[in-house]
Amino acid sequence: MSGPVIEVSDLVVRYGTATALDRVDLTVGAGELVALIGPNGAGKSSLVNAVMGIVRPAGGRVRLNGRAALVPEGRQMFADLTVDDNLKLGAWRRRRVPGARDTARVYEVLPELARVRGQRAGTLSGGQQQMVAFGRALMADPDVIVVDELSLGLAPKVTAGLAEHLRDLNRERGLAVLLIEQNARLALELCGRGYVLEAGRIRAQGTAADLLASEEVAAAYLGGPAGDVAAAKEAAMETAKETAKETAKETAKETSP
Amino acid sequence: MKPSPRWAAAAAVCAAALLAPLLLSETQLPVYIVLVLAACVVTGLSMLMGYAGQVSLGQAAFFMIGGYTAALIALEELPTWLGLAASPLVAAVLAAVIGVPLLRLRGHQLAFATLAVQLILLNLVGQQEWTGGDIGLQGVPRLAIGGYEFADDVAYAYLALAVLGLTVLITRNIVKSRPGRGLRALATSEVAAESSGVPVAGYKLAVFSLSAGFAGLAGGVYAFYFGYVAPSSFPVLLSFEYVVMVVVGGAGTIYGALVGATAVTLLLQLLNNIGTMEGMPAAAPTVLSYAVYGVLLVLVVLFMPRGLVPTAAAWWERRRSARPRGDDPASDGAERPAPAPASV
Amino acid sequence: MSDFLQYLISGLAVGCGFALLASGLVTIHRVTHVVNFAQGMFAVVAGLTAGSFLSVGLPHGLAEVAAVAVAGAVGLLVGLIAIGKPGTSAQSALIATLGLGFAAYAVEIMIWGDNPRSHPGLRGTVEIAGAYVQKQSFLVIGVTAAVFAALLAFFTRTYLGKALSACAANPYAARAVGINVTRMGLVAFVLGGMLGGAAGVLLTPLMPISYNSDVLLITNGFAAAVLGALNRPGLALIGALTLGVAETMVAGYYEASYQTVVALALMLVIMIWQSSRRTALQEEAAR
Numbered sequence: 055m056s057g058p059v060i061e062v063s064d065l066v067v068r069y070g071t072a073t074a075l076d077r078v079d080l081t082v083g084a085g086e087l088v089a090l091i092g093p094n095g096a097g098k099s100s101l102v103n104a105v106m107g108i109v110r111p112a113g114g115r116v117r118l119n120g121r122a123a124l125v126p127e128g129r130q131m132f133a134d135l136t137v138d139d140n141l142k143l144g145a146w147r148r149r150r151v152p153g154a155r156d157t158a159r160v161y162e163v164l165p166e167l168a169r170v171r172g173q174r175a176g177t178l179s180g181g182q183q184q185m186v187a188f189g190r191a192l193m194a195d196p197d198v199i200v201v202d203e204l205s206l207g208l209a210p211k212v213t214a215g216l217a218e219h220l221r222d223l224n225r226e227r228g229l230a231v232l233l234i235e236q237n238a239r240l241a242l243e244l245c246g247r248g249y250v251l252e253a254g255r256i257r258a259q260g261t262a263a264d265l266l267a268s269e270e271v272a273a274a275y276l277g278g279p280a281g282d283v284a285a286a287k288e289a290a291m292e293t294a295k296e297t298a299k300e301t302a303k304e305t306a307k308e309t310s311p
Numbered sequence: 312m313k314p315s316p317r318w319a320a321a322a323a324v325c326a327a328a329l330l331a332p333l334l335l336s337e338t339q340l341p342v343y344i345v346l347v348l349a350a351c352v353v354t355g356l357s358m359l360m361g362y363a364g365q366v367s368l369g370q371a372a373f374f375m376i377g378g379y380t381a382a383l384i385a386l387e388e389l390p391t392w393l394g395l396a397a398s399p400l401v402a403a404v405l406a407a408v409i410g411v412p413l414l415r416l417r418g419h420q421l422a423f424a425t426l427a428v429q430l431i432l433l434n435l436v437g438q439q440e441w442t443g444g445d446i447g448l449q450g451v452p453r454l455a456i457g458g459y460e461f462a463d464d465v466a467y468a469y470l471a472l473a474v475l476g477l478t479v480l481i482t483r484n485i486v487k488s489r490p491g492r493g494l495r496a497l498a499t500s501e502v503a504a505e506s507s508g509v510p511v512a513g514y515k516l517a518v519f520s521l522s523a524g525f526a527g528l529a530g531g532v533y534a535f536y537f538g539y540v541a542p543s544s545f546p547v548l549l550s551f552e553y554v555v556m557v558v559v560g561g562a563g564t565i566y567g568a569l570v571g572a573t574a575v576t577l578l579l580q581l582l583n584n585i586g587t588m589e590g591m592p593a594a595a596p597t598v599l600s601y602a603v604y605g606v607l608l609v610l611v612v613l614f615m616p617r618g619l620v621p622t623a624a625a626w627w628e629r630r631r632s633a634r635p636r637g638d639d640p641a642s643d644g645a646e647r648p649a650p651a652p653a654s655v
Numbered sequence: 656m657s658d659f660l661q662y663l664i665s666g667l668a669v670g671c672g673f674a675l676l677a678s679g680l681v682t683i684h685r686v687t688h689v690v691n692f693a694q695g696m697f698a699v700v701a702g703l704t705a706g707s708f709l710s711v712g713l714p715h716g717l718a719e720v721a722a723v724a725v726a727g728a729v730g731l732l733v734g735l736i737a738i739g740k741p742g743t744s745a746q747s748a749l750i751a752t753l754g755l756g757f758a759a760y761a762v763e764i765m766i767w768g769d770n771p772r773s774h775p776g777l778r779g780t781v782e783i784a785g786a787y788v789q790k791q792s793f794l795v796i797g798v799t800a801a802v803f804a805a806l807l808a809f810f811t812r813t814y815l816g817k818a819l820s821a822c823a824a825n826p827y828a829a830r831a832v833g834i835n836v837t838r839m840g841l842v843a844f845v846l847g848g849m850l851g852g853a854a855g856v857l858l859t860p861l862m863p864i865s866y867n868s869d870v871l872l873i874t875n876g877f878a879a880a881v882l883g884a885l886n887r888p889g890l891a892l893i894g895a896l897t898l899g900v901a902e903t904m905v906a907g908y909y910e911a912s913y914q915t916v917v918a919l920a921l922m923l924v925i926m927i928w929q930s931s932r933r934t935a936l937q938e939e940a941a942r
C-alpha cells in the first residue's frame with residue numbers, strides 16, 4: 055500500500071450556521087498509530103464522521119486509501135440484535151466477498167466475546183459493548199480503524215486491555231489507527247504521532263514525544279504544571295509547528311514506495 | 312405618521328373581502344361563502360398546529376357539530392339566532408370534554424385519534440333518528456337576528472365575513488397576549504415550556520376547544536345558508552382539506568390561514584371550471600381536485616415546509632435587510648411563523 | 656353456536672387482512688420512523704389491480720401476485736417521495752404520505768371509476784360444526800400465517816433483514832458500518848407496499864373496495880399496530896385479530912353499522928391507556 059490511508063485536507067464541517075471544523079488537515083499513514091486529542095466540543099467526532107462519510111463536509115477533501123472502519127462514540131450497539139449479528143453487520147461493506155461474514159476471526163482476537171455471542175447486545179455491560187463495537191469494526195477487515203473515545207465510561211483495566219488489542223493489531227496486521235481519546239497521556243503513549251484539535255482547528259501536532267513534552271499540551275490535557283499559559287502556548291505552538299513539518303516530511307518519505 | 316406596510320396590507324385585504332360580495336356573480340358567491348367559512352375553521356386549526364404543535368385530522372367534526380346544533384335548534388322553532396350562538400359553544404364544550412383524554416396523545420397518535428373521533432361521530436349521526444340519519448336535517452329556516460332575516464347570498468356572505476372577522480380578532484388578541492407567548496414556547500418543546508412554568512395541558516386544551524368553537528360557528532352559518540345538514544356534507548376528506556389549507560398557507564399565522572384557504576379554494580375552482588368544460592369526462596372535476604390536493608400537499612411539505620406566508624415573509628425580510636437601510640425592522644411579532652411545525 | 660364459529664372465523668380472516676396492513680405500517684415505521692398514511696392505499700391499489708388482471712384473463716394466483724408486485728412498486732414511489740429528499744422530517748413525511756393518498760385517488764378514479772369493486776376469490780363454503788364459512792376466509796388466514804412466518808424468517812435469518820433491523824435499532828451505527836439508511840428505508844417501503852397489497856388482494860373478495868376505502872383500512876391497520884407502539888409486529892398481529900373478531904361479532908350479533916365505531920373506540924382506549932404510562936419527556940427524547 056502506498057501513501058497515507060487517511061488524508062484530510064482543508065476540511066470544513068458545518069451544522070446549520072455553526073462551524074464545527076474549520077480547514078482541518080490531518081493524515082494517517084499506512085500502519086501508523088495517530089492520536090487526536092482535544093476538549094469536549096472541539097470537533098473530533100465531526101472529523102471522524104466526515105472521514106467515514108456519515109457527515110457531508112461543507113468544504114475540503116477526505117481521501118481514503120483503503121478501507122476505514124469506525125468504533126463510534128458511545129458504543130452504538132444494535133441493541134435488539136445478538137452480539138454475533140452485530141459483528142456480522144460490521145462486514146456490510148464487504149457483503150459480496152465470500153466468507154466476509156465469518157465472525158470466527160473476531161472471536162480469536164476478542165475471546166471474551168465468544169461466550170456472549172448469542173446474547174442481545176443491549177444487555178451487555180459497557181466494556182463488553184465497547185468490545186463488540188471493536189469487533190464490529192474489525193469485521194470490515196479495515197486498513198485503518200478509527201476509534202472515537204476508547205476509554206469513555208470504561209474501567210482503566212478494560213481500557214488498557216483494549217489499548218493492548220490495538221497495539222497488537224497494529225503490530226501483527228499493520229492496521230493503522232486514528233485514536234480519539236480524552237485521556238491524552240494514554241493516547242500519546244500508545245501512538246507515535248498526535249494532533250491537538252481545539253474549537254474546530256488543529257492547534258498543535260507532532261510526535262507523541264514532543265506533544266508530551268510540550269508545556270501547553272501538558273497544562274491543558276495532562277494535568278501538568280500550569281504556568282504562564284499564554285506564553286507557554288505561544289512557545290509550544292511554535293515547536294509543535296516545527297515538529298509537525300518535520301514529521302510530515304518523514305512520514306512522506308516513509309510511506310512513499 | 313406613515314402607515315406601515317403591514318397595516319396597508321391588512322386594510323387592502325379587508326377592503327377586497329368586503330367588496331367581493333358585491334362584485335361576484337351568482338355562481339361565484341356560494342364558493343366565496345364556503346371559502347370564508349373554511350378560513351374560519353382553518354384559522355383555528357392553524358393555531359392548533361402552529362402553536363400547540365398538534366394536528367387534528369378531524370376538524371370537520373366540529374364544523375359538523377356546529378351545523379347540526381344550529382339546525383336542530385332552528386328546527387325546534389326556537390329563535391334561529393340562538394342556534395347560531397349555541398353552535399360554537401356546543402362544539403367548544405364537546406372539544407373540551409373529549410380533549411381531556413385525547414390531548415394526552417401527541418403527534419401521529421393525536422392525528423389518528425381525531426380522525427377516529429370524526430369517523431365515530433359521522434357514524435353515530437348517521438344512525439340516530441333525531442339527527443335525521445343518513446338523510447340529515449332538511450328545511451332549516453333562514454337565520455333572523457333582531458327582526459332582520461338573512462335572505463340572500465350577499466347577506467350570508469357578509470355574515471360569514473363577520474364571523475371570520477371575529478375569529479381573526481380573537482386569534483390575534485390571544486396570540487399577542489401573555490398566554491400567547493407561552494403558547495409559542497409550547498410549539499418548540501412541551502418539556503421546555505412545562506419546565507418554564509407554562510401550564511401546557513391547560514393551554515393545549517384551551518386552543519383545542521377554541522379551534523373547535525371557530526369550526527362550530529362556521530358550521531352554524533353553513534347550516535343556515537344551505538338549509539340542510541347531512542353526514543355526507545362533512546366527510547373525512549373535508550378535514551384533510553383543512554389540513555392542506557393550513558400546510559399550504561403556513562401553520563401558526565393568521566395570514567397563512569387566510570392565504571391557504573383562498574389559494575386552495577381558488578385553485579380548486581379553477582380546475583373545476585376546466586374539468587367541467589365540454590368534452591371532459593364526467594369524473595374530471597373530482598380527479599383534478601384530488602390531484603391538486605395531493606400534489607400541492609407534497610410539494611409544499613417538501614419544498615416549502617413552513618408554508619407560503621412564512622416563506623414569503625422570510626424572503627421579504629432578507630431582501631429588506633439586504634438593502635442598506637430598512638425601515639422599522641422591529642414590527643410586532645404577532646404574525647410571525649411559529650418556530651416549530653406541527654409534530655406528527 | 657354455529658353462528659359464533661362462523662363469525663369467529665370470518666372475523667379472524669378480516670383481522671388477518673388488518674394484520675398484513677399493520678405489519679406493513681410497522682415495517683416502515685421501524686426503519687424510517689414515518690407513519691405511512693398511504694398504507695391503506697396500497698391495499699386499494701392491489702385489490703383493484705388484481706381485479707383488472709383477472710378480467711383481462713390472467714389466471715388466479717398470477718393475477719394476485721402481479722398485483723402485489725404493483726403495490727410494491729407503488730410503495731417504492733411513495734418512499735422515494737416521502738424520504739428521498741435529504742432532511743425530510745418524519746412529520747413532513749407523514750403529511751407527504753397523506754398527500755400521496757390524495758394523488759392516488761385521482762389516479763384510481765381515472766382507472767377504475769368511483770364505485771366499489773370486488774373480484775372473485777376462492778369460491779364456495781366449508782361446513783364446520785353447522786357453520787358455513789367461506790373458503791376465501793381460510794385462504795386469507797393461511798396466506799397471512801405464511802406471510803408472517805416468512806417475514807419473521809426474513810428479519811431474523813437474512814442479512815438484508817438484519818440490516819433493516821439494524822437501521823431500526825440504531826441509524827447512526829448503521830451508517831457507521833456503511834449501511835445506506837435511506838436505501839434501507841426504501842426497501843421498507845417496498846415491503847410495506849407488498850404487505851399492504853397482500854391485504855388488498857385477499858380482502859377484496861370478502862368486502863368490495865373503492866378508492867376511498869383506504870381511510871377505514873389505514874385506521875384499522877393503525878389501530879392494530881398502535882397496540883405495539885407501531886414497532887412490534889407480533890403485538891400488531893394480536894391487535895389486528897382482536898379487532899377483526901370484535902368487529903365481526905358486533906356486526907353479527909348487534910348491528911353492522913356499529914362495527915367501525917367499536918374498532919375506533921377500542922383504538923382510542925388503547926392509545927389513551929398507553930399514553931397514561933408515558934411522559935412527554937420520554938416521547939420528545941425518543942423522537
Ligand SMILES: Nc1ncnc2c1ncn2[C@@H]1O[C@H](COP(=O)(O)OP(=O)(O)OP(=O)(O)O)[C@@H](O)[C@H]1O
Nearest residue numbers: 069072074092093094095096097098099100101127
Ligand atoms: N448533529 C449536530 N448538530 C448540530 N451541532 C452539532 C452536531 N454535532 C456536533 N455539533 C456541534 O459541533 C461541535 C463539535 O462537536 P463534536 O461532537 O464534533 O465534538 P467532540 O470533539 O467530539 O466532543 P466530545 O469530546 O464531547 O465528544 C460542538 O459544538 C457540537 O455542539
Ligand SMILES: [Mg+2]
Nearest residue numbers: 098099100127
Ligand atoms: Mg465526540
